Amino acid sequence: MKQFEANFDGLVGPTHNYAGLSFGNVASSQNATAPSNPKAAALQGLKKAKALADLGLVQGIIAPQERPDVYTLRQLGFSGTDAQVLEKAAKTSPQWLQACASASSMWTANAATVSPSADTSDGKVHFTPANLVDKFHRSIEADTTSRILQAMFYDKRHFKHHAPLPMHANLGDEGAANHTRLCQQYDESGVEIFVYGQSALNPSMPKPQKYPARQTLEASQAIARLHGVDDDCSVFIQQNPQVIDQGVFHNDVIAVGNQNVLLFHEQAFFDREAKLQELQNKFDGELHLIKVPSSKVSVADAVKTYLFNTQIVTLPSGEMAIIAPTDCEEHVGVKAYLDELVELGTPIKQVLYFDVKQSMQNGGGPACLRLRVAMNEQELNAVNSQVLLNDERYQILTKWVERHYRDRLLPQDLADPQLLMETRTALDELTHILKLGSIYPFQR
Numbered sequence: 001m002k003q004f005e006a007n008f009d010g011l012v013g014p015t016h017n018y019a020g021l022s023f024g025n026v027a028s029s030q031n032a033t034a035p036s037n038p039k040a041a042a043l044q045g046l047k048k049a050k051a052l053a054d055l056g057l058v059q060g061i062i063a064p065q066e067r068p069d070v071y072t073l074r075q076l077g078f079s080g081t082d083a084q085v086l087e088k089a090a091k092t093s094p095q096w097l098q099a100c101a102s103a104s105s106m107w108t109a110n111a112a113t114v115s116p117s118a119d120t121s122d123g124k125v126h127f128t129p130a131n132l133v134d135k136f137h138r139s140i141e142a143d144t145t146s147r148i149l150q151a152m153f154y155d156k157r158h159f160k161h162h163a164p165l166p167m168h169a170n171l172g173d174e175g176a177a178n179h180t181r182l183c184q185q186y187d188e189s190g191v192e193i194f195v196y197g198q199s200a201l202n203p204s205m206p207k208p209q210k211y212p213a214r215q216t217l218e219a220s221q222a223i224a225r226l227h228g229v230d231d232d233c234s235v236f237i238q239q240n241p242q243v244i245d246q247g248v249f250h251n252d253v254i255a256v257g258n259q260n261v262l263l264f265h266e267q268a269f270f271d272r273e274a275k276l277q278e279l280q281n282k283f284d285g286e287l288h289l290i291k292v293p294s295s296k297v298s299v300a301d302a303v304k305t306y307l308f309n310t311q312i313v314t315l316p317s318g319e320m321a322i323i324a325p326t327d328c329e330e331h332v333g334v335k336a337y338l339d340e341l342v343e344l345g346t347p348i349k350q351v352l353y354f355d356v357k358q359s360m361q362n363g364g365g366p367a368c369l370r371l372r373v374a375m376n377e378q379e380l381n382a383v384n385s386q387v388l389l390n391d392e393r394y395q396i397l398t399k400w401v402e403r404h405y406r407d408r409l410l411p412q413d414l415a416d417p418q419l420l421m422e423t424r425t426a427l428d429e430l431t432h433i434l435k436l437g438s439i440y441p442f443q444r
């Protein structure tokens with residue numbers, strides 16, 4: 001039977017902006033208040049997605065969320081018409097307005113954790129939307145994310161959707177950005193690697209000192225239980241707290257895996273050797289564990305260029321390619337490492353570079369922009385086909401962006417009631433293009 005690993009990329013929303021909302025994410029802090037270009041951001045993302053489809057991979061799209069989120073602002077006591085809500089929030093508490101206007105759902109690696117059917121006890125593909133409690137602006141994504149994923153993967157015979165974990169710091173969950181799956185073939189049982197930043201309940205375990213550890217061990221364990229992924233198929237690895245303090249706020253900023261390949265920085269993991277041994281013991285077959293030494297690429301350069309926020313994809317030929325941001329190509333040392341990587345005799349044979357700078361400036365690289373869902377043929381056939389990217393849908397979506405998006409946005413523009421109307425008009429049209437039904441609050 002055919003097997004696939006589909007990538008579902010977040011379509012960047014019309015309010016994409018730089019508000020400095022993510023303490024611990026260096027790019028987000030550095031670019032706060034810079035002007036953004038939502039149109040360019042969305043087109044860059046679509047281009048990357050289309051290029052992967054053109055390589056023969058299964059590529060889908062995840063719709064953005066309704067922003068500004070006036071419903072949350074109302075919960076915070078801002079009242080009146082929608083325009084008045086925006087105006088009052090902008091006047092007295094611009095931080096809340098910015099948090100409620102972020103297009104952060106574009107980073108769909110944080111949308112959910114997904115376990116393919118080959119790994120789960122009931123033989124279904126399991127989804128748990130991430131609660132993203134560590135950052136307020138991201139914690140308000142989960143409900144709509146749930147609805148969108150259910151509209152895409154609606155067939156209950158194949159897909160099982162869980163509620164997000166309870167909204168508490170002890171259960172901080174960041175989704176697939178802290179989850180990697182290794183396997184021989186996508187439809188064969190693999191080993192799921194759950195990487196966490198700290199334990200909420202065991203005070204003797206190390207913690208970062210400066211920046212937050214967003215993912216807890218307890219959240220990762222709960223997800224493995226919910227998905228029915230048993231001990232033989234899972235490894236829980238603590239992220240090195242010292243790299244979190246250097247700006248590695250998710251594991252996918254310091255490690256990336258695909259099939260039998262794991263590419264990671266030597267400082268990525270705490271208790272590294274024991275954990276890699278456990279991984280090898282549980283994995284059926286040969287693993288390519290590619291360790292990148294600090295002498296070749298420093299943690300600072302990894303954070304700056306997003307070398308590990310690349311996508312490793314298996315091409316129809318069976319060879320692997322690495323999908324990297326142009327920021328890697330522009331960095332002499334990192335480019336030299338990638339040139340060397342494709343000659344190491346591992347399955348990775350080529351590097352393809354993409355300009356996703358609008359996203360990078362908020363700390364999101366190629367891997368942050370996609371949610372992976374490994375499926376067999378039957379499962380793929382059960383996906384809402386309108387969300388899959390082909391030539392026609394790419395053209396339609398590109399035109400849709402060009403019609404509705406602005407090419408310049410500053411944080412102060414977020415209070416413009418016209419922007420809210422533009423967004424709703426655009427999203428209403430999008431739900432028809434992608435056949436998602438009424439997933440947005442303004443449509444309900």
Ligand SMILES: NCCC[C@H](NC(=O)CCC(=O)O)C(=O)O
Binds near residue numbers: 021102107138177
């Ligand atoms: N996986 C990449 C996630 C990047 C995301 N950035 C942000 O939310 C920045 C938003 C801003 O600062 O405007 C985050 O930190 O969760």
